Amino acid sequence: MQDFITIFLAAPLASAFGVAGLVLGAVWPLFPTRTGMLAAQAGVAAAFTGHYALMGATTGSILNALIAAQALAAIPLGRDPRFRLVYLAMLPVIALVLALTWAGTTSLLSSLATALMSLARWQTRQLPFRLMMLTASPVWGLHDWIIGSLPGIIASTLTVSASMYGLWRVRRDRLRDERAAARDATAA
Secondary structure, three states: OHHHHHHHHHOHHHHHHHHHHHHHHHHHHHOOOHHHHHHHHHHHHHHHHHHHHHHOOHHHHHHHHHHHHHHHHHHHHHOOOOHHHHHHHHHHHHHHHHHHOOOOHHHHHHHHHHHHHHHHHHOOOHHHHHHHHHHHHHHHHHHHHHHOOHHHHHHHHHHHHHHHHHHHHHHHHHHHHHHHHHHHHHHO
16 A cells, blocks of 8 residues: 555656546546536546546547547437447447557556446446446556546545445435335325
8 A cells, every 4th residue: 555655645646637637537437417427437537647648548538538529428418329330430440559569467457447437338227237337447447546546546435436326326216216116006
């Protein structure tokens, strides 16, 4: 842990970007709508683009710029299916970035996490979106562990926790709605 703190303190600008991403990364799962979650994710990705660039994690930096663009492009997917074409056109870029910036395990992990996030953003319903986003956070966490990103490790941990809470909240609301429908059906 001491090494992570040393790295954090030695790179104040990288750390500032990381902390900004950390804060947004901790709260995006708490947004009640898909649009809000995606807008916050775009902010997370923009902050981590700078953080990873300053940490020398080129693949992660470029992929986070792509993630920001994907998050913004995914917002209208639920309202306008034509945006699926724009979104799909971004997916092969992940493999291209991996090939062009290959730096070993960290490149593989950041590419895998980005692909998992891409699959999640393809979802237009909240529950599958949340479940699939939950799978990407531990992969980013492992990437961050390897490069020594304390804000990234904390962000991934908090995102998993907040995602679990968000999933619980979706389930709770669904059960409440089902019980209300059952009461209404019985009363009628």
